[in-house]
Amino acid sequence: MTPLRGRARLVGDDVNTDSIISSTRKRDSLDPAVLRQFLFEHVDPAFAASVQPGDILVAGKNFGCGSAMEVAVTTVLGAGIPAVLARGFSRTYYRNAINNGLLPLVCDTGKICEGDILSSDGTGPIRNERSGETLSPEPLPPIMLAILRSGGLVPYMRQNGDFKL
Amino acid sequence: MAGRTISEKILARKSGQDAQAGDLVVCEVDCALGTDGSVPMALDYFKAMGAENMRDSARLVFALDHYVPPTSPQTIELHRVMRDFAKRFGVTLHEAGEGIGHQLIVETGRALPGSLVVGADSHAVTYGALNCFATGIGSSDLAAIMLCGRIWLRVPDSIRIVLTGQLPSGVYAKDVALALAGMLGADGAAYQALEFAGPGVATLALEDRLVLSNLAVEMGAKTGIFPADAETVAYLQGRTRHAIEPVTADPDAHYSRTVEIALDALKPQIALPHLVDQVVALEDAAGTPVQMVYLGTCTGGRLRDFHQALAVLEAGGGVAPGVQLVVTPASREVRDAMAADGTLDAMVGFGATVVEPGCGSCCGTCGVIPGDGVSVISTANRNFKGRMGNAKASIYLASPAACAATATRGAVTDPREVSR
Numbered sequence: 001m002t003p004l005r006g007r008a009r010l011v012g013d014d015v016n017t018d019s020i021i022s023s024t025r026k027r028d029s030l031d032p033a034v035l036r037q038f039l040f041e042h043v044d045p046a047f048a049a050s051v052q053p054g055d056i057l058v059a060g061k062n063f064g065c066g067s068a069m070e071v072a073v074t075t076v077l078g079a080g081i082p083a084v085l086a087r088g089f090s091r092t093y094y095r096n097a098i099n100n101g102l103l104p105l106v107c108d109t110g111k112i113c114e115g116d117i118l119s120s121d122g123t124g125p126i127r128n129e130r131s132g133e134t135l136s137p138e139p140l141p142p143i144m145l146a147i148l149r150s151g152g153l154v155p156y157m158r159q160n161g162d163f164k165l
Numbered sequence: 166m167a168g169r170t171i172s173e174k175i176l177a178r179k180s181g182q183d184a185q186a187g188d189l190v191v192c193e194v195d196c197a198l199g200t201d202g203s204v205p206m207a208l209d210y211f212k213a214m215g216a217e218n219m220r221d222s223a224r225l226v227f228a229l230d231h232y233v234p235p236t237s238p239q240t241i242e243l244h245r246v247m248r249d250f251a252k253r254f255g256v257t258l259h260e261a262g263e264g265i266g267h268q269l270i271v272e273t274g275r276a277l278p279g280s281l282v283v284g285a286d287s288h289a290v291t292y293g294a295l296n297c298f299a300t301g302i303g304s305s306d307l308a309a310i311m312l313c314g315r316i317w318l319r320v321p322d323s324i325r326i327v328l329t330g331q332l333p334s335g336v337y338a339k340d341v342a343l344a345l346a347g348m349l350g351a352d353g354a355a356y357q358a359l360e361f362a363g364p365g366v367a368t369l370a371l372e373d374r375l376v377l378s379n380l381a382v383e384m385g386a387k388t389g390i391f392p393a394d395a396e397t398v399a400y401l402q403g404r405t406r407h408a409i410e411p412v413t414a415d416p417d418a419h420y421s422r423t424v425e426i427a428l429d430a431l432k433p434q435i436a437l438p439h440l441v442d443q444v445v446a447l448e449d450a451a452g453t454p455v456q457m458v459y460l461g462t463c464t465g466g467r468l469r470d471f472h473q474a475l476a477v478l479e480a481g482g483g484v485a486p487g488v489q490l491v492v493t494p495a496s497r498e499v500r501d502a503m504a505a506d507g508t509l510d511a512m513v514g515f516g517a518t519v520v521e522p523g524c525g526s527c528c529g530t531c532g533v534i535p536g537d538g539v540s541v542i543s544t545a546n547r548n549f550k551g552r553m554g555n556a557k558a559s560i561y562l563a564s565p566a567a568c569a570a571t572a573t574r575g576a577v578t579d580p581r582e583v584s585r
Contacts, residue, residue: 016547019550022551022556023202023528024554026202027530028237029239062352062385065352068285068287069202069203070304071206073303088352091385092302095303095306099306143317153210153305153308154213157215157308157312162191162313163191163315163317165189
């Protein structure tokens with residue numbers, strides 16, 4: 001899995017998928033390269049333009065609640081964000097993230113500040129380079145790791161043609 | 166062996182192995198729904214998976230419900246792609262205007278007790294009212310089901326929701342669901358199942374149970390499942406030819422938590438903008454000015470809902486000046502029944518804008534959207550900022566009767582005040 005190193009971008013609790021990308025936008029295009037310019041548009045109109053490749057979303061509880069629309073994952077990936085750290089995810093967002101190779105890591109994000117540089121080997125401990133603290137994300141079950149390691153559900157199904165526990 | 170919950174038993178049946186909370190299992194899916202909001206992406210994943218054929222197209226159902234009617238070349242194209250695919254592979258497709266996919270799954274008898282039904286839309290949890298394990302998935306999981314007919318699932322812990330007594334006049338299933346959301350919080354049931362139980366269940370019509378199951382996802386739940394009883398069997402009569410095999414929980418099943426709700430003690434509830442768990446007693450928000458009233462959706466767009474709303478509108482003397490009433494039946498079956506019994510004419514007589522059956526205004530992808538600064542009261546399930554297509558509007562959620570009561574005065578109103 002690709003190592004992570006990027007700036008923490010704080011987004012708070014109960015972030016719903018419509019706030020990540022408005023469902024009205026997917027009427028016009030499903031292309032992440034198009035949708036990325038509208039990432040969090042109603043929360044912070046300047047957010048999309050401020051994203052640097054490698055940035056990491058840092059959330060509180062219940063990240064990705066609401067609609068199961070998968071553009072809420074592909075748009076984040078399309079913006080160059082490889083991982084989301086949260087105290088908890090909605091289950092549909094969590095599944096969609098794994099299936100597309102967006103790393104969803106569950107850990108106590110309370111002490112992370114905006115702009116902190118976070119680094120990790122992937123699914124292992126996350127080091128906060130500013131504070132020196134290390135966070136240990138909850139381990140992922142084998143099938144989710146297998147899907148992530150394949151690069152997402154598409155390559156996983158190309159290889160296996162079915163789910164294997 | 167310790168007893169099993171309804172969810173554990175269904176997932177054991179569908180995976181062919183013992184299934185206990187926390188286990189990962191691969192299950193055969195009995196039925197999977199995709200909508201115009203999710204299928205176009207699913208088809209991209211399906212092709213990218215190198216798939217040429219579907220394992221079993223009879224298990225798939227497509228519904229055109231998010232873009233009804235389609236109003237742009239792009240959405241017309243999404244519908245065309247879905248129709249072409251459905252025709253080529255023999256997938257059942259419900260045309261735009263037939264209704265909301267979730268309602269159609271229920272009406273066509275595809276959600277059967279003991280079955281596993283998924284939908285590429287979060288409100289697929291609705292079918293749990295019929296004693297099936299029903300949950301929402303994304304487009305990629307739908308593509309995998311198209312390919313192999315299966316899904317991996319983590320067997321959820323269950324929270325037992327014990328209902329006692331029966332609802333007093335002016336209080337409805339939506340109030341129960343909102344009260345529960347307020348109690349548990351927007352992630353209070355994350356990764357878990359809600360399992361409804363207790364003597365109060367028998368007092369709820371199937372349409373009421375659908376409301377409770379539908380709102381389960383707003384508490385983060387994976388499913389909201391009911392036991393099956395005579396009401397379930399009566400609803401399915403004439404809708405399925407399959408034998409009905411209800412699944413019951415064992416008396417010694419393990420629950421992570423038990424929550425008791427005394428239906429008799431409930432008052433009308435309301436969710437305030439912009440989170441579903443910002444729930445207060447409706448009387449505490451009474452008098453809040455409202456300019457748009459929305460009756461519809463997979464939560465509150467069924468015949469029973471419109472009957473409850475109409476009774477209050479009639480008692481209150483119609484819609485107050487300056488209030489826009491929008492009505493969107495959940496399906497054509499609902500609309501036809503409304504037309505047959507006079508409900509539709511009465512709504513139109515009160516000045517309602519009637520929109521074709523579908524998701525309508527709920528998620529802002531079609532239908533009537535609220536203007537800047539407008540407060541909406543809705544029978545829907547979500548009130549996130551921007552949910553109805555305008556981030557400058559505010560959305561309140563309440564029962565159909567409370568929405569109608571509010572329509573009669575142009576301000577949040579307790580339905581018990583109007584129907585008296």
